[in-house]
Amino acid sequence: MNTLQEILATLSHNKLRTILTGLSVSWGIFILIVLLGAGSGLSNGVKHNFNNRATNSVQMWSGNSSLPYKGLKTNRSLTFAEKQIADVSSHLTEPDKETGIIEKQSTVTYKSEYGNYTVRGVNPTYKDIFNLKFEQDNGRFINELDLRDNSKVAVIDKKIEEVLFKDKSALGQYIKVGSVMFQVIGINTQKERFGSPNCFIPFTTAQLIYNPNKKFNSIAMTVQGLKTEAANDTFNNKLKTVMANSLRFDQKDEQALYLYNAQREYIQTMKIFDGITFFVMIVGILTLIAGIVGVSNIMLVSVKERTREIGIRKAIGAKPGTILRSIVAESILITSVFGYLGMVLGVGLIELVNYVLQKFAAQGPSDNDMSVFRDPSVSLTYMGMATLILIIAGIVAGYMPARRAVRIKPIEAMREE
Amino acid sequence: MITLKDIHKTYYTEATSLHVLKGIDLHIAKGDYVSIMGASGSGKSTLLNILGILDNYDTGEYYLNNTLIKGLSEKQSAVYRNEMIGFVFQSFNLINFKNAMENVALPLYYKNISRKKRNAIAMEYLDRMGLKEWALHMPNEMSGGQKQRVAIARAIISNPKVLLADEPTGALDSKTTEEVMQLFGELNKTGITTIIVTHEKMVADETRKIIHIKDGLIENVEER
Numbered sequence: 001m002n003t004l005q006e007i008l009a010t011l012s013h014n015k016l017r018t019i020l021t022g023l024s025v026s027w028g029i030f031i032l033i034v035l036l037g038a039g040s041g042l043s044n045g046v047k048h049n050f051n052n053r054a055t056n057s058v059q060m061w062s063g064n065s066s067l068p069y070k071g072l073k074t075n076r077s078l079t080f081a082e083k084q085i086a087d088v089s090s091h092l093t094e095p096d097k098e099t100g101i102i103e104k105q106s107t108v109t110y111k112s113e114y115g116n117y118t119v120r121g122v123n124p125t126y127k128d129i130f131n132l133k134f135e136q137d138n139g140r141f142i143n144e145l146d147l148r149d150n151s152k153v154a155v156i157d158k159k160i161e162e163v164l165f166k167d168k169s170a171l172g173q174y175i176k177v178g179s180v181m182f183q184v185i186g187i188n189t190q191k192e193r194f195g196s197p198n199c200f201i202p203f204t205t206a207q208l209i210y211n212p213n214k215k216f217n218s219i220a221m222t223v224q225g226l227k228t229e230a231a232n233d234t235f236n237n238k239l240k241t242v243m244a245n246s247l248r249f250d251q252k253d254e255q256a257l258y259l260y261n262a263q264r265e266y267i268q269t270m271k272i273f274d275g276i277t278f279f280v281m282i283v284g285i286l287t288l289i290a291g292i293v294g295v296s297n298i299m300l301v302s303v304k305e306r307t308r309e310i311g312i313r314k315a316i317g318a319k320p321g322t323i324l325r326s327i328v329a330e331s332i333l334i335t336s337v338f339g340y341l342g343m344v345l346g347v348g349l350i351e352l353v354n355y356v357l358q359k360f361a362a363q364g365p366s367d368n369d370m371s372v373f374r375d376p377s378v379s380l381t382y383m384g385m386a387t388l389i390l391i392i393a394g395i396v397a398g399y400m401p402a403r404r405a406v407r408i409k410p411i412e413a414m415r416e417e
Numbered sequence: 418m419i420t421l422k423d424i425h426k427t428y429y430t431e432a433t434s435l436h437v438l439k440g441i442d443l444h445i446a447k448g449d450y451v452s453i454m455g456a457s458g459s460g461k462s463t464l465l466n467i468l469g470i471l472d473n474y475d476t477g478e479y480y481l482n483n484t485l486i487k488g489l490s491e492k493q494s495a496v497y498r499n500e501m502i503g504f505v506f507q508s509f510n511l512i513n514f515k516n517a518m519e520n521v522a523l524p525l526y527y528k529n530i531s532r533k534k535r536n537a538i539a540m541e542y543l544d545r546m547g548l549k550e551w552a553l554h555m556p557n558e559m560s561g562g563q564k565q566r567v568a569i570a571r572a573i574i575s576n577p578k579v580l581l582a583d584e585p586t587g588a589l590d591s592k593t594t595e596e597v598m599q600l601f602g603e604l605n606k607t608g609i610t611t612i613i614v615t616h617e618k619m620v621a622d623e624t625r626k627i628i629h630i631k632d633g634l635i636e637n638v639e640e641r
Binding site for chain 2: 002005006009010013308309312313314315316317318319320321322406409410411414
């Protein structure tokens with residue numbers, strides 16, 4: 001306390017210089033925080049774009065064979081059947097939830113309102129694979145009973161409810177899909193990002209009504225235990241082998257089967273963002289170092305200017321350690337107070353940007369909900385780290401000038417100028 | 418109180434060396450009132466610096482209050498300076514961004530006395546100097562005589578055994594010189610050993626013992 005008062009008295013003597021010195025540190029920390037915030041905003045934005053499916057999901061589509069295989073000609077149109085779903089779960093251990101997807105464009109009608117939407121026949125597992133969302137009072141997704149009974153029930157996207165039902169609730173109402181009546185049992189609020197909104201019906205019902213030949217061309221699944229890019233690549237190859245055997249096409253055929261492994265993409269993207277975060281930290285820290293060098297420089301000038309004062313203090317009985325400590329403490333005080341100022345300003349700016357973004361998001365008519373920048377924030381870990389950096393910076397910046405102050409000889413310092 | 422035995426001191430520069438003190442033997446008793454006179458370059462300031470533990474000497478022995486002062490660490494010298502010696506300088510050497518009271522209180526800061534307490538003590542000493550009303554003034558708002566009295570208050574606040582003054586009246590006019598010398602005289606009467614370096618005859622005449630230094634040696638000691 002005693003020491004602090006003494007330091008404050010010294011610092012306030014040189015207000016302008018103290019402030020100018022401190023601002024370089026504020027600026028450094030400000031830049032560091034803003035960059036980190038921007039980095040996390042970018043990263044969150046892209047992460048958000050992944051959330052229309054589970055990050056550990058894999059989807060495949062059948063294509064046309066482009067290579068001959070065991071006497072079979074090229075350009076065969078390949079399609080999945082229930083056998084392929086069974087093969088996936090019997091030959092591979094990683095998949096834990098699978099669903100076939102029967103897809104069809106169809107007119108959906110409610111009273112006089114109608115629209116053309118994608119109708120998908122799916123299993124209950126679809127909900128988890130594609131992260132469908134059911135808010136309270138929005139009903140439920142298709143379940144096993146619906147499958148067993150070939151129920152004529154439908155789950156529609158929020159968007160369809162808005163168009164067909166206006167302000168009313170669609171729950172329990174009957175809609176016409178094509179020419180068949182379905183009862184709406186759930187509203188999905190997860191927005192569809194590609195193509196038109198969806199109307200989901202039980203897989204078995206879809207087979208029965210729309211798919212007499214029982215063929216379909218997409219299977220989606222979630223997989224477990226694939227933590228690395230390499231593991232995902234290996235899995236992709238295994239999956240392709242299983243399918244090649246099951247559908248009888250050449251494994252090297254690039255056009256017979258299309259795979260989208262979300263986890264692999266996710267890992268790759270996150271790697272890029274780890275890189276960006278690292279880069280941003282380096283830039284921020286270098287800026288901060290410039291600030292520290294500034295503080296050190298100014299402290300050196302200050303010690304030089306205060307030679308006489310320090311000499312007097314020593315003559316009066318200041319111990320070398322006391323002088324050293326007071327200069328270093330002065331430096332720490334400057335860096336941490338102004339550093340915190342910069343930190344507060346940086347966090348403030350980020351929060352402001354966040355606020356503005358949210359405001360736009362709330363008003364915005366953006367149907368597809370795509371974003372590259374979202375929820376910028378600086379984690380407490382970074383804040384703690386920054387604090388530590390500031391204190392270390394203060395010590396580093398103050399130590400050299402302090403050593404110089406300690407070496408000042410009272411007689412020389414007090415000699416008449 | 419002070420005993421010097423054959424003190425030698427040489428200053429070395431890159432090319433030359435300067436033998437400043439060439440064997441000083443001196444005894445100053447407790448409560449003595451002494452002045453040191455000599456031409457510039459005679460070594461009187463160097464002697465004062467050694468007495469004040471601001472500088473070290475090459476050979477010889479210096480006992481201050483029966484303690485041998487030799488080869489001390491900077492830390493130890495600082496402690497001895499703080500406890501045993503009060504300094505008064507020609508150019509006052511007050512800290513210009515501290516007011517009179519804070520300047521006087523500074524030695525107590527280095528004794529870890531709380532701000533409140535040391536300021537109270539400083540006020541007492543300023544009162545003794547007749548400067549109570551000037552306690553909150555900055556040095557640049559005061560006259561030379563006032564500044565020197567503040568410096569004297571600072572020198573004696575930690576109850577030193579020895580008061581060392583280096584040309585304390587060098588920057589003062591004759592009237593203030595008299596006032597300041599009167600102050601030194603009064604302080605000496607309280608029992609504090611007082612040593613004044615000066616080249617003014619009028620100042621030296623106030624003391625009871627005048628030590629004349631010439632070319633690094635004691636020429637004579639004039640007892641009065």
